Amino acid sequence: MNINIDPSLFHMASCKIAISLVSYTEVKEMMRNVPPNDFEISYEQWVEFINTTINKITFFTQSVPTLLRDKAIKGIIKPIAFEIVKWINYHNEFKAIDVDLQTCLQWKTVGKINRLETARKLVQSENLDITTRFLLACKYCLTESLENTEGYSGPFLETLWARMSNAEKDLCTKNAREAYNSENYLISWWINRLKGSEDRSFPENSFFTDYNNADALYYFWSRMTDRSKRKDCLERVLDRCLFRNENLHFWLSKMDSEDCRRRFYVTRTRMVLLYFLEWPFQHVFMNVAKILFDYLPNVDFFSILCFIHLKVHTEVQDFEYQTLLLDFWNAATDTNKQYVRSRSCFSQVMVLMGIE
Numbered sequence: 001m002n003i004n005i006d007p008s009l010f011h012m013a014s015c016k017i018a019i020s021l022v023s024y025t026e027v028k029e030m031m032r033n034v035p036p037n038d039f040e041i042s043y044e045q046w047v048e049f050i051n052t053t054i055n056k057i058t059f060f061t062q063s064v065p066t067l068l069r070d071k072a073i074k075g076i077i078k079p080i081a082f083e084i085v086k087w088i089n090y091h092n093e094f095k096a097i098d099v100d101l102q103t104c105l106q107w108k109t110v111g112k113i114n115r116l117e118t119a120r121k122l123v124q125s126e127n128l129d130i131t132t133r134f135l136l137a138c139k140y141c142l143t144e145s146l147e148n149t150e151g152y153s154g155p156f157l158e159t160l161w162a163r164m165s166n167a168e169k170d171l172c173t174k175n176a177r178e179a180y181n182s183e184n185y186l187i188s189w190w191i192n193r194l195k196g197s198e199d200r201s202f203p204e205n206s207f208f209t210d211y212n213n214a215d216a217l218y219y220f221w222s223r224m225t226d227r228s229k230r231k232d233c234l235e236r237v238l239d240r241c242l243f244r245n246e247n248l249h250f251w252l253s254k255m256d257s258e259d260c261r262r263r264f265y266v267t268r269t270r271m272v273l274l275y276f277l278e279w280p281f282q283h284v285f286m287n288v289a290k291i292l293f294d295y296l297p298n299v300d301f302f303s304i305l306c307f308i309h310l311k312v313h314t315e316v317q318d319f320e321y322q323t324l325l326l327d328f329w330n331a332a333t334d335t336n337k338q339y340v341r342s343r344s345c346f347s348q349v350m351v352l353m354g355i356e
Contacts, residue, residue, distance in 0.1 A: 005249065005284050007110045014068055015111035015280075018077040022084060023102055026053050027077075050077060074317040079279040080111060087113050111280045115215065116140055123156055131168050134160040135175075138187040141219035161194045186216060217250065230254075248275050265292055270300040277307065282319040286327050293332065298339035301332060305340060 007015075021027055050073055064072070084102060104125055106117035119140040123133045134157070136142075142156035161169070169191075176187040189202050224230045234254060252272075255264060265272070269292050276285040289296075308328060311321040329337070340346055 005110065005281060007280065007283065010068075010071070011111070011280070011283070012109045014071040014076045015080065015107070015109070017064055017068055017072040018080040018111070019107055021072065021077055022081055027081070028102070076111065076318065079318050083111070083113055087115070087118075116218070119215075120144075120156075123160070130160060130164055131172055134164060134168075134172060135187060138190040139183055140215050141186075141190075143219070157190060157194065161191075248272065262295075265295040269295045269297070270303065273300075273304055274307065277304070277311075279318045282321075282324065285324065286331065289328060290331060293336075296336065298336055301336040302340050302343060302346070305329065306346065309346075 084105065087105070104118060104121045106114045106121055108114050119136050120142060122128060123137050123142060125133070128136075137156045137160055145155055164172070172187070173191055176184045176191065178184070185202075221230070221233070224233070234251070252264075273285070273289060273292060273296075276282065276288045305325070305328065308321055308325045311319075312325055340350070
């Protein structure tokens with residue numbers, strides 16, 4: 001399934017403004033004071049909270065057009081801020097990385113952090129100690145060249161490993177062995193390779209599926225030149241649903257056979273549609289839904305309809321959910337609609353929203 005996820009120019013401009021806002025000290029301080037769970041606060045609370053902060057930033061109140069300013073505040077700065085919080089929490093094992101390193105964050109035009117490009121930037125940052133940089137390079141399988149950093153050049157991993165003292169190398173090795181998880185397993189594998197004693201038991205052709213390490217996905221996939229090995233990995237993904245949401249689009253693009261796509265749609269239809277209801281991919285949702293309606297069970301249609309209605313009811317502002325709800329209903333099959341009409345708990349909501 002090749003879905004065009006390119007955002008509109010207006011969305012990209014709004015994201016750019018929101019991203020610039022979260023780099024301000026006032027907004028960083030606000031983010032420190034809002035625990036991750038509190039990003040679920042009501043729309044009214046959020047707008048009041050953010051307006052109090054934003055009004056202190058002169059450039060935003062005086063230079064940004066009203067339409068873009070409203071979109072950035074009401075719809076985009078919250079998911080942008082939450083994206084940063086998720087990134088920081090995901091990297092909490094690297095104690096030296098905190099919110100002050102936001103300047104190193106690299107962004108996709110759609111408004112998501114480009115984790116791979118951010119890792120590349122951080123690995124070259126002299127604000128981080130060399131062991132942290134090495135662990136990041138392992139985590140993201142950064143094998144390309146490192147240029148013009150303190151006079152060193154060469155592949156990221158090899159260069160950093162060569163620059164570390166024996167004590168620092170021992171520390172990295174010890175830390176990798178202390179906890180048995182996919183990331184530490186990967187770090188140990190890289191250390192063994194750099195020492196010239198590669199672990200032959202390492203499941204290179206299925207690592208990112210068996211251990212669900214999404215960051216290693218592109219590296220190991222690119223190493224698979226054997227078509228049968230790629231097919232085997234894809235089968236594992238289909239059977240076990242082993243991927244982070246942000247990698248779903250990658251896997252969909254690799255399903256080059258009709259049989260493969262059909263099997264995935266039948267078993268994962270609801271999951272795929274819910275993925276495209278996540279910010280910032282809602283603009284693609286209806287295009288995907290029209291492809292999947294033939295595979296969508298009535299109960300899942302009802303579940304997704306309720307999910308969109310909840311967005312409307314709680315006044316989530318990152319997309320036009322009222323319009324999306326109507327579009328989703330109008331595009332549904334007669335069987336889907338009959339099932340929903342039989343659910344008394346939702347029939348009253350339909351009347352209130354003008355859905356016949």
